[in-house]
Amino acid sequence: MEWDDLRIFLAVARSESLSGAGRRLAIDASTVGRRIARLEAALGAKLFVKTPQGYALAPEGERLLPHAEAAEAALAGAREALSGPGDLTGQLRIGAPDGCANYLLPQICARLCQDHPGLEIQIVALPRVFNLSRREADMAIAVSQPQAGRLIVQRLTDYQLHLAGHDDYLDAHPPIRSREELRGHRMIGYIPDMIFDRELDYLTETGAEWAQLASNSVSVQMQAIRAGAGLGIVHDFAIPFCPGVRRLLSDQISLVRSFWLIRHADDRRSERMNRLADALGQGIRAEVARLQALLPEDAST
Structure with missing residues (x-):
């Protein structure tokens, strides 16, 4: 053979x-x-x-x-x-939920490619869990820790999410000072039967029973909020990319989630994959901290 x-x-x-x-x-x-x-x-x-x-x-x-x-x-x-231990080369395919893929990985991967010109990176943004056994990706970022499979699992960092709206929407409505005053507002969130991980069930934190405008993509939800279509739970690290979007009721509605890096168990012996995992993890931690430090002031209530 x-x-x-x-x-x-x-x-x-x-x-x-x-x-x-x-x-x-x-x-x-x-x-x-x-x-x-x-x-x-x-x-x-x-x-x-x-x-x-x-x-x-x-x-x-x-x-x-x-x-x-x-x-x-x-x-x-x-x-x-x-x-030898020189520049990292070859192809690396990273699977990630679309919030991470849209708002974090482009900057991180740009720096990796700059530091290692022989590296080819593919970002696969899909709202589902990746099958590493079938090598759909070389490594994956997830929002919850897998409980089965021959995997290497590493907790990368926590990140925060808050209720947010665009200035145009907020200016057109009375001030929102409490959860109770959210009644009657148009809510934006996930399509309920397309939530692939319980950690993505954000809307219940607001007390809303359903989203009038829904998408399986958190990036689409953010763009709807940016368009003034309503209110929704968003990643803090995404807000700096969307001028005019501000947090509100951050003292009453605040979520913390984690990113996990998942690799196939056989990659433990690979120095290249270990170095790539370390670089990706450091990049994500630094980028989440950098973006969360750029948040605009919360909306006036």
Whole structure:
């Protein structure tokens, strides 16, 4: 069995399709199919089961998977040992919720690319949990700590969220001095059945039962607030990007959440991935602190 065969096996396992694996590897899907058939013949085992959704791992494929991942990690470690501790190079794909991806990661990744010109960073902003076993991302940032899986989990930093509105909206309505005076105001928040993590259920903190204007994207919610469409819970670190948006009732409605960095357990032995994780963690902590220090004054009540 050759490493190139295992590389193609891993790509199909992670993509669950021949075409997806082909895109990952920059080869034709039919070639991927032939290589998988050749590997199955050589091993005398069926590695995948064709389903309407794509290619699922057969029991034999499930047993092969951890060994293929170990070989991948060992090869990466060998490359690092030969290249030494110089600049970080290669591709890094980071999965993150869209608030972090929009307001924090661009600045952090810009500095990383400046410090390490050979580094290629991909930011995947999706409102869901990433599957690191399928290598949808090399590392992921989450808003809650996972409770299962072969993972390295590191708490990065706490961040704050508050109720906020735009000056245009606030100027058009009477002053809001208490939670009770929020009744009758248009609230902006998540679509209830698309909240993928309980830590994102912000609206209950305001006492509101539902959002009249809702999105599965926190960035869309912020832009709606910026447009004067209503009030909503927002990340403090996002407010400096939106002139005219101010916190209100910050002494009565205040939320604290955490960012967690999640990596595949096999990456623990990778000096490169450890260095990237350290750099990303330091960057997020520094950027959250910097942006929260730039908050404008709260809205007058």
